[in-house]
Amino acid sequence: MRTIETVGLTLEPQVAAHAEAMFEVLSDPAIYLHENAPPESLDWLRNRFSRLESRRSGDGTEQWLNWVIRLPDGELIGYVQASVQPDGRADIAYVLCSAHWGRGHARRAVAAMLDELALHHHARSFAAVLKRSNVRSMRLLERLGFSAGSPEQHAAQRVLPDEALMLRGVRRR
Numbered sequence: 001m002r003t004i005e006t007v008g009l010t011l012e013p014q015v016a017a018h019a020e021a022m023f024e025v026l027s028d029p030a031i032y033l034h035e036n037a038p039p040e041s042l043d044w045l046r047n048r049f050s051r052l053e054s055r056r057s058g059d060g061t062e063q064w065l066n067w068v069i070r071l072p073d074g075e076l077i078g079y080v081q082a083s084v085q086p087d088g089r090a091d092i093a094y095v096l097c098s099a100h101w102g103r104g105h106a107r108r109a110v111a112a113m114l115d116e117l118a119l120h121h122h123a124r125s126f127a128a129v130l131k132r133s134n135v136r137s138m139r140l141l142e143r144l145g146f147s148a149g150s151p152e153q154h155a156a157q158r159v160l161p162d163e164a165l166m167l168r169g170v171r172r173r
Contacts, residue, residue: 001013004067008071008108009108010069010072012068014066014067019049021068023045026038026095026097028099031097034131034137052064064083067080078094078095080092081094082121084122088122090121091128092117096109125170126146127157127166128141129163133162149164149165
């Protein structure tokens with residue numbers, strides 16, 4: 001994995017050493033308005049980050065790529081991540097602390113990750129699953145060229161009724 005530079009942000013490959021700063025970021029309750037829960041402890045998060053450093057799924061078939069998002073002043077504000085399947089589909093996710101919502105950071109970080117995945121990790125298409133109530137995230141994905149999956153695609157991906165599947169192909173330059 002490479003470090004990715006984009007306007008006003010650096011995406012660093014996530015490692016266990018990021019756990020302490022990220023524990024604070026991921027303790028922001030606003031992040032969990034739509035789903036998931038904060039990490040149960042710093043040790044739990046450090047162990048998780050350590051396991052993810054392999055960059056591979058347990059069976060070795062998927063690339064597990066995780067980057068922390070760093071501002072120029074050194075502050076960590078969230079992460080972007082992808083699981084790249086052998087067929088070139090990348091399932092993506094991202095989280096930013098609420099203090100940095102609405103500033104364009106998520107759009108720039110996700111766009112930079114998508115470019116990296118296409119150019120260096122053989123991704124040919126992208127998918128994201130999110131809660132339908134997460135309008136902010138839905139709009140972000142739409143601005144990045146994602147569109148809603150069909151009912152058949154939702155069924156094939158086993159997307160829950162309160163979730164939305166958003167899809168995008170790789171843009172050719």
